[in-house]
Amino acid sequence: MHYMENTKLVEWILRIGVAGEFLGHGLLAVGGKKDWIGWIANMIHVDAATAGSLLLAIGILDVAAAIIILVKPVRPVLIWMAAWGFWTALVRPLVGLGWLDFIERFANWAAPLALYYVLPGRRKKK
Numbered sequence: 001m002h003y004m005e006n007t008k009l010v011e012w013i014l015r016i017g018v019a020g021e022f023l024g025h026g027l028l029a030v031g032g033k034k035d036w037i038g039w040i041a042n043m044i045h046v047d048a049a050t051a052g053s054l055l056l057a058i059g060i061l062d063v064a065a066a067i068i069i070l071v072k073p074v075r076p077v078l079i080w081m082a083a084w085g086f087w088t089a090l091v092r093p094l095v096g097l098g099w100l101d102f103i104e105r106f107a108n109w110a111a112p113l114a115l116y117y118v119l120p121g122r123r124k125k126k
Helices: 001-029 036-043 048-071 077-092 099-103 106-118
Strands: none
Touching: 001 048, 001 077, 001 106, 036 048, 036 077, 048 077, 077 099, 077 106
């Protein structure tokens, strides 16, 4: 297989993986995953209803990001996904689940970052 064909294949594998991860988490958030509502409520000191509303908004953003990455990857969205993936992985030890739960989720931020670097340059030609 030619190098460019390999790169395009890797890009699509990463796009599908990143989109699937954010779609899955986004749908769980839209569904109001109870543990996550509790984490939000405790971390930012709000009631469960407010935490649930925030989680719904987060879920909608995650689903939108997944769709964007499948339709037309946008570099700033990938940077956001990498940062958000890192933060949400880090939340696990912060709420008492332990560092292995953080380590287990390295792909949540590393895959969007890898896709960022695999995407062909989109600079305007001079």
